[in-house]
Amino acid sequence: xSDQPAPVTAAIVVIGDEILSGRTRDTNSNHIAxxxxxxxxxxxxxxxxSDDQPAIVEAVNALRARNTYVFTTGGIGPTHxxxxxxxxxxxxxVAVDHDPRAVAMLRERFPNPADLNEGRLRMARIxxxxxxxxxSVSKAPGFRLENVFVMAGVPSIMRAMLDVxxxxxxxxxxxxxxxxxxxxxEGDIAMALGEVQKAHPSVSIGSYPFTDGDRFxxxxxxxxxxxxxxxxxxxxxxxxxxxxxxxxxxx
Amino acid sequence: xSDQPAPVTAAIVVIGDEILSGRTRDTNSNHIAxxxxxxxxxxxxxxxxSDDQPAIVEAVNALRARNTYVFTTGGIGPTHxxxxxxxxxxxxxVAVDHDPRAVAMLRERFPNPADLNEGRLRMARIxxxxxxxxxSVSKAPGFRLENVFVMAGVPSIMRAMLDVxxxxxxxxxxxxxxxxxxxxxEGDIAMALGEVQKAHPSVSIGSYPFTDGDRFxxxxxxxxxxxxxxxxxxxxxxxxxxxxxxxxxxx
Numbered sequence: 001x002s003d004q005p006a007p008v009t010a011a012i013v014v015i016g017d018e019i020l021s022g023r024t025r026d027t028n029s030n031h032i033a034x035x036x037x038x039x040x041x042x043x044x045x046x047x048x049x050s051d052d053q054p055a056i057v058e059a060v061n062a063l064r065a066r067n068t069y070v071f072t073t074g075g076i077g078p079t080h081x082x083x084x085x086x087x088x089x090x091x092x093x094v095a096v097d098h099d100p101r102a103v104a105m106l107r108e109r110f111p112n113p114a115d116l117n118e119g120r121l122r123m124a125r126i127x128x129x130x131x132x133x134x135x136s137v138s139k140a141p142g143f144r145l146e147n148v149f150v151m152a153g154v155p156s157i158m159r160a161m162l163d164v165x166x167x168x169x170x171x172x173x174x175x176x177x178x179x180x181x182x183x184x185x186e187g188d189i190a191m192a193l194g195e196v197q198k199a200h201p202s203v204s205i206g207s208y209p210f211t212d213g214d215r216f217x218x219x220x221x222x223x224x225x226x227x228x229x230x231x232x233x234x235x236x237x238x239x240x241x242x243x244x245x246x247x248x249x250x251x
Numbered sequence: 252x253s254d255q256p257a258p259v260t261a262a263i264v265v266i267g268d269e270i271l272s273g274r275t276r277d278t279n280s281n282h283i284a285x286x287x288x289x290x291x292x293x294x295x296x297x298x299x300x301s302d303d304q305p306a307i308v309e310a311v312n313a314l315r316a317r318n319t320y321v322f323t324t325g326g327i328g329p330t331h332x333x334x335x336x337x338x339x340x341x342x343x344x345v346a347v348d349h350d351p352r353a354v355a356m357l358r359e360r361f362p363n364p365a366d367l368n369e370g371r372l373r374m375a376r377i378x379x380x381x382x383x384x385x386x387s388v389s390k391a392p393g394f395r396l397e398n399v400f401v402m403a404g405v406p407s408i409m410r411a412m413l414d415v416x417x418x419x420x421x422x423x424x425x426x427x428x429x430x431x432x433x434x435x436x437e438g439d440i441a442m443a444l445g446e447v448q449k450a451h452p453s454v455s456i457g458s459y460p461f462t463d464g465d466r467f468x469x470x471x472x473x474x475x476x477x478x479x480x481x482x483x484x485x486x487x488x489x490x491x492x493x494x495x496x497x498x499x500x501x502x
Contacts, residue, residue: 017455017457018457018459018472019284019297020284020294020296020297021284021294021426021428021474022281022282022284022287022288023428023472024459025281029299030273031273033270033271033272033273034273037273043272044306045271045298045299045300045301045306046270046271046297046298046299047296047297047298048296048297048298049296050295050296051457055295055296077437077458077460078437078438078441079437079440079445079458080441080444080445080449080456081448081455081456081457081458082458110438115439117438117439117441118442119437119439119440119441119442119445120438120441123438138467154461154462175272177272177274186328186329186330186370187329187361187366187368187370187371187374188368188370189330189370190328190329190330190331190368190369190370190371190373191370193330194330194331197331197332204268205331205332206268206269206302206332207328207330207331207332207333208269208275209328209405210405211405211407216389221274223268223272
């Protein structure tokens with residue numbers, strides 16, 4: 001609708017061989033998805049890529065060009081396999097070096113100079129021109145370069161960084177949703193549901209089969225930024241389901 | 252190494268607004284990752300895209316051009332929001348229509364013609380030239396077109412389809428792995444670990460911090476297709492950790 005603000009969109013790049021190997025399950029992108037949804041930011045895509053500079057650069061550059069924001073998780077620790085800071089520098093064509101602000105943050109956590117070794121100082125390597133993202137858990141910061149937010153992969157640290165980032169973001173109108181359990185198999189309601197969808201184009205109606213004991217059932221999820229349109233579509237789906245049950249009972 | 256066969260690679264495209272909204276967690280890609288790893292296929296990338304034809308086409312075409320295999324999950328049900336078959340047809344530039352083999356499979360499940368309605372028949376719409384993937388759970392098949400395997404999103408059905416698909420795939424040498432708990436913070440071992448990595452380039456050494464009670468600990472995961480190289484690198488990491496502990500005890 002013309003009086004709606006422009007959509008605010010986002011993508012996530014999950015960086016990690018351990019996710020691709022299947023050894024570790026990514027929980028960060030689900031957490032970010034829910035946090036963005038709550039402020040009306042549309043998550044358009046998630047990519048999981050390996051700890052490999054060309055793969056990271058390609059994903060970040062493709063996604064930052066067409067989304068309001070990109071969030072990366074993983075690869076900013078002290079070890080040799082942490083390649084994200086250099087990859088982001090390469091993606092933007094800027095140098096990466098020890099950042100005095102980041103070094104100061106690490107000094108807070110490691111006041112003894114012997115503890116602030118070369119490995120830990122790697123966590124202060126930040127692309128030129130980036131703003132830092134505070135890390136309340138373990139101090140080593142994330143960073144923001146233009147529309148790209150670079151966060152840790154450890155879930156507790158990622159969440160602490162996201163809490164700092166969320167208030168900085170442009171917001172959209174949150175999508176309201178309603179979930180209806182059809183108590184029917186998807187195939188039995190598909191055509192009638194398609195008609196409801198056609199009659200309510202501003203509401204996205206999703207149909208999700210699930211196993212309910214020993215049979216299939218269906219959740220219908222209606223989503224819209226327009227509360228009134230959502231209520232109308234929900235009433236139409238409820239009427240459709242009620243008609244089908246009467247028909248089934250009569251038949 | 253020159254006597255190793257060419258790597259067999261794969262990518263996954265997860266199709267679903269419900270994953271991007273955060274309402275549903277994707278468990279399929281982890282399951283596929285583990286199944287591919289067991290037969291030595293390298294998973295290079297996972298993309299989660301929305302139920303949107305251009306998004307699906309772009310992801311599938313980008314990934315099928317550079318991987319041995321692409322697996323898609325989701326969007327092949329009977330309802331209006333199931334867009335994968337048409338998207339795959341568009342990606343390959345082939346028509347999509349009711350496939351008599353798929354119709355026959357659906358008739359097995361729905362012998363009463365009234366049950367095999369127009370919605371269910373949508374599940375028999377298959378791109379021209381595809382082979383079908385049997386579905387032992389609910390009959391409606393997936394399909395394979397060239398190197399792209401199109402599977403259901405419902406986990407029980409996806410797994411049944413994957414069981415059919417896995418024996419058809421080229422296999423590689425499975426990557427062997429060893430996991431060592433460092434009992435140290437990542438930053439304390441980072442530089443020594445980097446030296447071990449340099450000395451053992453055919454082994455990939457990943458360092459994964461985790462919260463262990465109220466402090467951070469580190470898992471080190473060594474991965475290689477060469478069992479002897481893996482054993483050597485593991486011994487080197489163990490010696491490094493032992494040296495660090497003696498040093499710490501002495502210091």
